[in-house]
Amino acid sequence: MTSYKELGLVNTREMFAKAVAGGYAIPAFNFNTLEQMQAIIQAAVETKSPVIMQVSKGARNYANGTILRYMAQGAVEYAKELGCEKPQIVLHLDHGDTFELCKDCIDNGFSSVMIDGSSLPYEENIALTKKVVEYAHKFDVTVEAELGVLAGVEDEVASEVSHYTKPEEVVDFSTRSGCDSLAISIGTSHGAYKFTPEQCTRDPKTGKLVPPPLAFDILHEIEKKLPGFPIVLHGSSSVPQEEVDTINAHGGKLPDAVGIPEEQLREASKSAVCKINIDSDSRLAMTAAIRKHFDEKPGDFDPRQYLKPARENMKKMYIHKIVEVLGSNDKL
Ligand code: G3H
Ligand code: 13P
Ligand code: ZN
Numbered sequence: 001m002t003s004y005k006e007l008g009l010v011n012t013r014e015m016f017a018k019a020v021a022g023g024y025a026i027p028a029f030n031f032n033t034l035e036q037m038q039a040i041i042q043a044a045v046e047t048k049s050p051v052i053m054q055v056s057k058g059a060r061n062y063a064n065g066t067i068l069r070y071m072a073q074g075a076v077e078y079a080k081e082l083g084c085e086k087p088q089i090v091l092h093l094d095h096g097d098t099f100e101l102c103k104d105c106i107d108n109g110f111s112s113v114m115i116d117g118s119s120l121p122y123e124e125n126i127a128l129t130k131k132v133v134e135y136a137h138k139f140d141v142t143v144e145a146e147l148g149v150l151a152g153v154e155d156e157v158a159s160e161v162s163h164y165t166k167p168e169e170v171v172d173f174s175t176r177s178g179c180d181s182l183a184i185s186i187g188t189s190h191g192a193y194k195f196t197p198e199q200c201t202r203d204p205k206t207g208k209l210v211p212p213p214l215a216f217d218i219l220h221e222i223e224k225k226l227p228g229f230p231i232v233l234h235g236s237s238s239v240p241q242e243e244v245d246t247i248n249a250h251g252g253k254l255p256d257a258v259g260i261p262e263e264q265l266r267e268a269s270k271s272a273v274c275k276i277n278i279d280s281d282s283r284l285a286m287t288a289a290i291r292k293h294f295d296e297k298p299g300d301f302d303p304r305q306y307l308k309p310a311r312e313n314m315k316k317m318y319i320h321k322i323v324e325v326l327g328s329n330d331k332l
Contacts, residue, residue: 148185
């Protein structure tokens, strides 16, 4: 058993309480590689922001769970080396799908886990979440649960249609499951294609796709039913047009990729939404920089030559999210 406390990590409890009270959201950035981890920590330290580094089941399969855990431990030491005296870094399991996976993470240094029972029938979601909560709380590990289903397809997360969270269920669900935070479905979805062109309108001036707005009415109803309770938004990449354009201009093919407009995420951050999940924007920032580099310097083959600009581009994106969208800067 390795406690996250030995690694210098923190759980989400105090961080979320401060974020809800302060009207900002904590960034939850997914990572699979060294460059993502370095960029996340550099951005968090430079902006004095708490940060959640999250690992999906797919990331564990890709990079190896043990390596990722030591990387998170390294992240704490790296943040200190960069001048942050008391880094507030959470290592979180994203979309855990079984009790066993959550337990394995809790036993191996994670300070927070998500048990995603959102595809299960309601009572089964409560029972599974409760089982994880009972184990996690013995070790002061916090637990995120999910109610409602997000659309979108990625390696480990797939659903064709979304079902908004029903506000009338949230009190019963959070009380009986004992979860510490709740991911809800209000129209966000995973990946770089969050909406089909048919679901969007076109801006007559730019010709760009404009997605349908998030269901803020549902969010506000949930806030009223669970005052001060930490709410989480998944699928919150904004799919920056300039990154998509760079990718497409340098041999990529991402037609009609569309994300969540940042003004809506800015608005959500001021509410009880205190954790915002971003993965696709990091993938886009990395891919755009690498494609551009290879196009302009076809003779390069040292990974450092193209991963350095990729890391810089991700760092720029993380800083932008922290300062301009979530407002979690200057909170350490
Ligand atoms: O919500 C899912 C995350 O973006 C992780 O995606 O399962 O492809 O690692 P992944
Ligand atoms: P995006 O695909 O919008 O980045 O969402 C990531 C996410 O929700 C991770 O759990
Ligand atoms: Zn997610």
